[in-house]
Amino acid sequence: MDTATAPALLYEQIAQHYLGAIRSGALQPGARMPSVRTLTQLHSVSLSTALQACRWLEDQGWLEARPRAGYYVRRPQRMALPPSSEPPARIDATQYLGIHERVSDFIARCELHPVRVNFANAYGSPDAYPAAALTRAATHVLRQHPDLLVTPVPPHGDAGFRSVLARRALDAGMRLTPDDIVVTHGCTEAMNLALRAVTQPGDMVAVESPTFFGLLQILQSLGLRSIEIPTSPQTGISVEALSLALQTQPDIRAVVVVPHFQNPLGSVMPDANKAALAALCAQHDVALIEDDTYAALGDDATPLRALKSWDDHGAIIHCASLHKILAPGMRLGWISGGRWHARIRMLKYAQSRPNDTLAQRSVADYLGSAAYDRHLARLRRLLRTRREQVAEAIATHFPAGTRLTVPHGGMLLWLQLPPLRRNATVFETALREGVRIAPGHIFSNSERYNDYIRLNSSIPFDTQAVSALQRLAEIVRSQLA
Amino acid sequence: MDTATAPALLYEQIAQHYLGAIRSGALQPGARMPSVRTLTQLHSVSLSTALQACRWLEDQGWLEARPRAGYYVRRPQRMALPPSSEPPARIDATQYLGIHERVSDFIARCELHPVRVNFANAYGSPDAYPAAALTRAATHVLRQHPDLLVTPVPPHGDAGFRSVLARRALDAGMRLTPDDIVVTHGCTEAMNLALRAVTQPGDMVAVESPTFFGLLQILQSLGLRSIEIPTSPQTGISVEALSLALQTQPDIRAVVVVPHFQNPLGSVMPDANKAALAALCAQHDVALIEDDTYAALGDDATPLRALKSWDDHGAIIHCASLHKILAPGMRLGWISGGRWHARIRMLKYAQSRPNDTLAQRSVADYLGSAAYDRHLARLRRLLRTRREQVAEAIATHFPAGTRLTVPHGGMLLWLQLPPLRRNATVFETALREGVRIAPGHIFSNSERYNDYIRLNSSIPFDTQAVSALQRLAEIVRSQLA
Known part of the structure; x- marks a missing residue:
């Protein structure tokens, strides 16, 4: 509302401003109207103008005065109820240009129904998840650390959480120190950071076909082109087909693979294929980005070896998360960036700063316990x-x-x-x-x-x-x- | 560790793998070694080879066997303590190419000491912050919503939190509905999304001079160029200087401004300047991005009008956060994207998915209460x-x-x-x-x-x-x- 340009009376402008807020739901029934004194300051008007605005809204039935407490938005009368809002008839696809219109359209459509x-x-x-144990753990952390919510977050993630992640990584054949790990907002942010670290806009990235739609969005939103490599429902990405692609497409800078229980196929790469893939990427000096979010979900409890366990040159970036295997409501992911690790740390800082501590510390103890294995x-x-x-x-x-x-x-x-x-x-x-x-x-x-x-x-x-x-x-x- | 290429005996390779983990701290004193059965599966070796590896580590003093519980990493003996690690002698600036080496170097250096x-x-x-009240609120939310941590997060942020933000926005002269708001990981992510929504790599962005270093990182990491506009310690960005820049630099696509208590200057733009700035950007069809994180921190309690309250064309993007004014340990920010809002929603989804619910719901009630105003x-x-x-x-x-x-x-x-x-x-x-x-x-x-x-x-x-x-x-x- 620009009071300098509107022709209406001052008090009317102010009243209309708040009427709009009430109608749109920004000021809901029962909410307190800003005090008359606040209105005078906010809109640079006299006390009588502010009061006039409130009285007009009261006269129209939008506000009610409560003695010594100011004005409140009235509960709507039945006849004043506006009709339910209709979902937008169509989605504006031009908004999604460069983000992957096909996927954006799917997501936006889902929200309409x-x-x-x-x-x-x-x-x-x-x-399927241990809600009570996680809630207990979070409550415990809050009790143990009364200043946690008002203390700036440490760089790269909570040290205890990274420590237990490093220990768990051993089961997947990786040897990581806590400093090799940066905590991220889910695997999605980890993938964004990995791709930003190793590519420039215009570069090509090899992906599995079919691949999870989130990746297609990330690639297009970063200005990257993708090349789809045939992928078997049984054994995952075809290393032979990728080899051919690498020979014929010199623009490929990275390969993104979900080695275990690939999304959407559910395929699992045999160890021999993983070794061959790692060797192939090393040979072509192409970054290999591993999204290993589903590894723990096999019917067989045998730990699966991460692609990164074949990393001899720091050329494999390992990304994983807990929202599929432990806590869908806590978006905890992490990344181990190999030779690009310092770069990834800084990109994470520039993109969203380090993660909040509460969630990390809540799961750290649990992850280190036998209760996690039972879960x-x-x-x-x-x-x-x-x-x-x-x-x-x-x-x-x-x-x-x-x-x-x-x-x-x-x-x-x-x-x-x-x-x-x-x-x-x-x-x-x-x-x-x-x-x-x-x-x-x-x-x-x-x-x-x-x-x-x-x-x-x-x-x-x-x-x-x-x-x-x-x-x-x-x-x-x-x-x- | 690639067992196919190393010349050492199998059990030695396995032992060295875990020895490295113990030395690096990935396996800490007191931690349980993976069971012998797990080792056989993980490394595809026989039971006797796995056992031999554990015994070797035990003989060398690294592990201790506990009856019926397996092997554990021993507490280090005094003489086995490795020397403290030295901080890296120098920082590898080549890692930070394109992220803003000057700022990256500062941040990395800070961590060394x-x-x-x-x-x-x-x-x-x-x-300076209400730690006890926030902890109580979080504990209360956990008790009220036992499934919160295992339930996938809703799109765009918690509805109750967005609702109270919309109501508080009225005090700054903005009329927003909850749907006009996307919750982000702090103001930093909000700024990333705003810039990604309105620019392409190579575009120019006008910023205050001096400006907060986080913005310089964001700009460079997104491949954007910046032009620095003189900014007064008293009245903020010079609208006249910006006007000149817009006339001479047709590549400018966005202007980023901190209207209140600018970082680092502490300046506050007078309302007349804000109105002129909004009009100038509208005239040149340039997006105006407002970072209004500090608005509540004035010595004078009078609410300050957000730049976005002058937005007649949906061309002003409002970003703000709570980590400066309420809870440094909860990185809660938000963005209201004007005509780019649908695009920003989708970029947020592609970049990091919606925020966790716990923090949002914890502060929602508090923000709506008189306790917040007292704080x-x-x-x-x-x-x-x-x-x-x-x-x-x-x-x-x-x-x-x-x-x-x-x-x-x-x-x-x-x-x-x-x-x-x-x-x-x-x-x-x-x-x-x-x-x-x-x-x-x-x-x-x-x-x-x-x-x-x-x-x-x-x-x-x-x-x-x-x-x-x-x-x-x-x-x-x-x-x-």
Whole structure:
């Protein structure tokens, strides 16, 4: 509101300003109106003008005066209720130019509809995680460190948390010191930092095909081009195909790989392939970025060796996180940057400063305890049981021609549907009915996966989930080509 | 460790792997060694080889066997203690290419020396914030929402937190709905997102001179060029100088301004200047990015009008945060992106996903209460008292020729020293003695502020602080040109 240019009376301008705030919900029923004294200062007006504005709002039924307490926004009368706001008719795709319109459109669309059954995310269901233990741990930290919330955060992350991460990394065959680790806001920020550290805008990055849509967004938003490398549902990225790409595409500066329980395929690279991949990247002097977020989720408890355990030249960047395996509500990730580590530290500082301490310290003790191992054992069993239940329901209800490789870990199923008239219709129809899925076309820049969908198989297998799967199968049938 | 290439015996390789981990601190004294069974799986060796590796480490005094519990890392014997590690002799500046080497070097250098008295940061001292109330609020949220830590975070930030931010924004003359706000990891992430939303690499951004060094890092790390606009210690950025720059530099795409208690100057823009600045940017169709983190810290409690309150075209992006005014340990910031808001939402999603809920919900109730206003009143008094104490100590001890405009709010003093032989020596000498200051040359890409330093005046004014200021004055004297 610019009081210098508007033609209305001063008190009217002020009243309209606050009326707009009430109508938009910024000032909600029951909220206190700024005091008359505050209004005089804020709008540089006299006491009588400020009072006149409040009285006008009171007369119109928007405010009520309470003795000695000032003005408050009135509870709305029934007849004054505005109609519910409609969701925007269409999404403005021009806003997403350069961020990956296809993925942005999917995410924005999801928010327009209330969700009843969510098969679209890549987290385990909340009941799969140790809520009570984490809450206890956080409460304990708050009690032990009364100044934690008012003390500036230390660089690179909490020392105790990094220490236990370094110790746990041994199980994956990596030898890291706490100083080799920078804590990040989830694996997403770690991937951003890794790519920013090793590339320049315009560079090319080799990715798995299909790959998780978040990566496609990151690449495009950083001005990077991607080249999609064929990836097997069983053994992960094809090292042979990558080798060919590296020979023919000199612009490739980095390779991004999810070696274990790849998203969306669920594939696991055999150790021989990991060794060959590491050697290939070293030979071509290309950075190898490993997203190892799902490693702990195998049906078999045998620890899987991280790609970084084959790192002889500091050329492998290891990224991982806890939101899939321990705490979806605490976005804790980390990065170990090899020869680019100092650069990554500084990019993290420039991008978002170090993480808050509370979450890190809360999980540090838990991660070092046997309770964590017991949690993982339970989580693995739960994911396996539900995965098999969902896979069986799919086999029962989906039309002939549906294909699925059931992975040996994780919570994701990558479903190949029979040829459809329009894959997007399956997603859109389900979404309108409150059933959220991830449509195949967001996992690639090509049209290769238009007949695929990704389903999260970790949600409780109850009647609601079963009927959602049945309904999904019906929608698919209705779209058969 | 690649078992395929090393010539040593298998058990030796495994033992060396874990020995390295113990020496580096990744496996600390008292930690449990992975079980023999785990070792067989992890390294694909026989039970006897795994056992041989453990026994070798035991024989060498690194492990101890505990009956039925496996092997543990031994507490070090006195004579086995390795010498303390030395800080790296020099910092590898090539790592920081494109991030702003000058600033990166300052930050990395600070970490090499333990700090006794810290005048370098831009937070209030922890005793200036309501630690107990925040801890209580966080504990309460954890109790009320037992599944909070295991539930995926909602998009754009907690609805209740955004709601109270929208209400508080009214005091600054802005009319925002909760949906106009995206919660970010501090103001730093908000600034990154704002700049990414409105610029392309290679574009030019107008900034205040001097400006806070974090901004210079952000600009360079995003491939942006900056043009420094003269800024008054009293009235902030010169609108006239900016006008001239906009006429002569068609590449300018955005202007970044801290209108209230600018960092490092402490200046406050008069309302007329803010209106003129908003009009100027609208006229040139240039995005105006407002960093309004310090607005609540004025000695005078009168609310200050945000630049965004003059926004008629959605062309002003408002960024702010709570870590200076409420909770340095909770990195809560937010952004209101005007016409770029949908784009900023998606960039935030691609860069780090939405923020954790706990911190947001913890402060939401507090922000809406009268306790918050009481905290601000106390904080303002405390900052004013200490600022005047430090300013007086400077006047007493620093050499003639020292200049200082004492601001009317905030915690920063921007000190112009008499001409020095080498400003960097003041910073380096103080740093080695445990007194951390922010040297002037990191607040600009020019050499214009080489004789300035920025001091945080909010630390408790005790004998340690006074003697640090006296020592600083001595060091300055020793460097007089």
